[in-house]
Amino acid sequence: MSDAPRAPAATLVIFGAMGDLARRLLVPALVNLSRDGLIDEATTILGVSHHDADDDALREALDDFIEDQDSWSKLRDRVAYLKGDFEQASTFAALAERVKGNAVFYLATAPNFFGPVVDALADAGLLDEGAGFRRVVIEKPFGHDLTSAQALNARILARAEEQQIYRIDHFLGKETVQNIMVARFGNVMLGAVWNNRYIDHVQITAAEAVTVGTRGKFYDSTGALRDMVPNHLFQLLALIGMEPPNSFDADAIRTEKSKVIAAAKPVPPEDAVRGRYEAGTIAGKPVAAYLEEAEVDPTGRTETYAALKVQVETWRWSGVPFYLRTGKGLTARDTEIVVQFRDVPIALFRGTKAAGCPWGNRLRLQLQPNEGLSLEFVAKVPGPVMETAPVSMDFHYADRFAVGHQTGYETLLYDVLTGDQTLFQRADQIEGGWRVVQPLLDAWRAGEPEGYAAGSAGPAGADALIARDGRCWSELA
Incomplete structure (x- = not known):
């Protein structure tokens, strides 16, 4: 167990939950944090993807990538799935019904979805922080040159505050x-x-x-x-x-x-x-x-x-x-x-x-x-x-x-x-x-x-x- 304070409870929404990043790195990392007592027991994971699946299918897709099965068993029941198209407003309307309080939106997607997903989150009111924090994690590549990076920053910062954006670099x-x-x-x-x-x-x-x-x-x-x-x-x-x-x-x-x-x-x-x-x-x-x-x-x-x-x-x-x-x-x-x-x-x-x-x-x-x-x-x-x-x-x-x-x-x-x-x-x-x-x-x-x-x-x-x-x-x- 770590001596660091426990993070507050939140819903971690992973866009692209059936992809390699989520299965091989993100969820195993969350299991490790859970083992060390660093995430609240009320924290939940909601995977979003276009695949025809359900809660059990997502859990089973994650099973083979977890080494610490004892810690995984304590987190597994808090994993849920939402089928949806990243470019459909109905996906985000359904998400808004399920996400309350603190939330982190992790964009484990292709880069072409970064801007559209942030826009859709904002349109659905999911970036409003009245009832808790709302944070967006964006993987690289963030743009493919100077012009595209400037355009993507401008698009995202028009819908969210800099303090809400976490441009991640796993290094x-x-x-x-x-x-x-x-x-x-x-x-x-x-x-x-x-x-x-x-x-x-x-x-x-x-x-x-x-x-x-x-x-x-x-x-x-x-x-x-x-x-x-x-x-x-x-x-x-x-x-x-x-x-x-x-x-x-x-x-x-x-x-x-x-x-x-x-x-x-x-x-x-x-x-x-x-x-x-x-x-x-x-x-x-x-x-x-x-x-x-x-x-x-x-x-x-x-x-x-x-x-x-x-x-x-x-x-x-x-x-x-x-x-x-x-x-x-x-x-x-x-x-x-x-x-x-x-x-x-x-x-x-x-x-x-x-x-x-x-x-x-x-x-x-x-x-x-x-x-x-x-x-x-x-x-x-x-x-x-x-x-x-x-x-x-x-x-x-x-x-x-x-x-x-x-x-x-x-x-x-x-x-x-x-x-x-x-x-x-x-x-x-x-x-x-x-x-x-x-x-x-x-x-x-x-x-x-x-x-x-x-x-x-x-x-x-x-x-x-x-x-x-x-x-x-x-x-x-």
């Missing part, structure tokens, strides 16, 4: 992501060197060994840049780059994060590389090329890899590049942030370093698969000559805490129910991320992505991008 639910602020602001030795005087550059990596697989149709209309960079990676950049907030209040933290994104300069095409995986081998198994995947346009230009150099023009970060990269079909699954500190200012150790790049003096924050952090420094190699080598002090969450199996949505759902928007993106953050990558979206309408073998670390152009600055990528864990 921010990870313990190590939340630990970034604690590491930065709770440890004076890091705070003292967290600036351009001591930091050489920052790398943010989100690498996946898996390929597109059965998601070809979705991915072919999205690509690596849209899928990961203006949302996930920019949120991590903001946490690394933000100034200390005057409190841990949600508005204070989101304002400081927004300032960082606003200070990021649009990325010119020469500071970015796109790639696309070709046939190769991953974990000993042969992998087909992206263009041979099911429901992928063989004449398309969709990238499965993107790397870019971002400049943040603030007093703290001027002259410190942020290198971002993400891709599928790579040699390992690895989401991490590497803060590379500057080398010692004198040539005392010249000629004593072991081969390799980068070399020591760095902080690695591992988000997945093994959450934790390590501080790498240099030490003398035993022997009669002065030779140094990088060593590290490591911390892993699983070694210190009983982490247990989490879906990554537990904290986020709890925060929605308690009204804490700290880990959710504000409209200006969303639009700021798109603004930075818009030049790449425009430029990449032409040309072809650079090929790279599945199971490799990515295209050669990405290595060249960082090498021209005299640096190199951290190895994938």
Whole structure:
């Protein structure tokens, strides 16, 4: 059981309740919250979908995805189903009859339904907060470029208040992501060197060994840049780059994060590389090329890899590049942030370093698969000559805490129910991320992505991008 206060009772309405997101992540996360005593016993789940089903059918569809059957048995009877079309007013009229008091509306739907569902909720009076809070959770992708993101924000905010909107990014639910602020602001030795005087550059990596697989149709209309960079990676950049907030209040933290994104300069095409995986081998198994995947346009230009150099023009970060990269079909699954500190200012150790790049003096924050952090420094190699080598002090969450199996949505759902928007993106953050990558979206309408073998670390152009600055990528864990 957790010591955190229990969230108030509410009806959690999940649009798209028969989809993978609800079955694999959302409801299992709610079961975990129930097990830990973090949601009220009067909280209910109402699934909405177009499928011809009933309460029992939804419960049975969820059964196979729940590991903790004991906790599930206590929540299962509070799951109900409403069949309805998301574009029919009758669906929302029926919903209004069933939803009273506090309510959260979770849009686990295709992006084209985000605007229409919010409009329909407002038209049915379901966003009025006279009898309790009413909150809307919106998944990514939030728009597909700057113009569409601005239009979607304008449409939604015409019907609801910003405080009612929770633009969710599941990356921010990870313990190590939340630990970034604690590491930065709770440890004076890091705070003292967290600036351009001591930091050489920052790398943010989100690498996946898996390929597109059965998601070809979705991915072919999205690509690596849209899928990961203006949302996930920019949120991590903001946490690394933000100034200390005057409190841990949600508005204070989101304002400081927004300032960082606003200070990021649009990325010119020469500071970015796109790639696309070709046939190769991953974990000993042969992998087909992206263009041979099911429901992928063989004449398309969709990238499965993107790397870019971002400049943040603030007093703290001027002259410190942020290198971002993400891709599928790579040699390992690895989401991490590497803060590379500057080398010692004198040539005392010249000629004593072991081969390799980068070399020591760095902080690695591992988000997945093994959450934790390590501080790498240099030490003398035993022997009669002065030779140094990088060593590290490591911390892993699983070694210190009983982490247990989490879906990554537990904290986020709890925060929605308690009204804490700290880990959710504000409209200006969303639009700021798109603004930075818009030049790449425009430029990449032409040309072809650079090929790279599945199971490799990515295209050669990405290595060249960082090498021209005299640096190199951290190895994938």
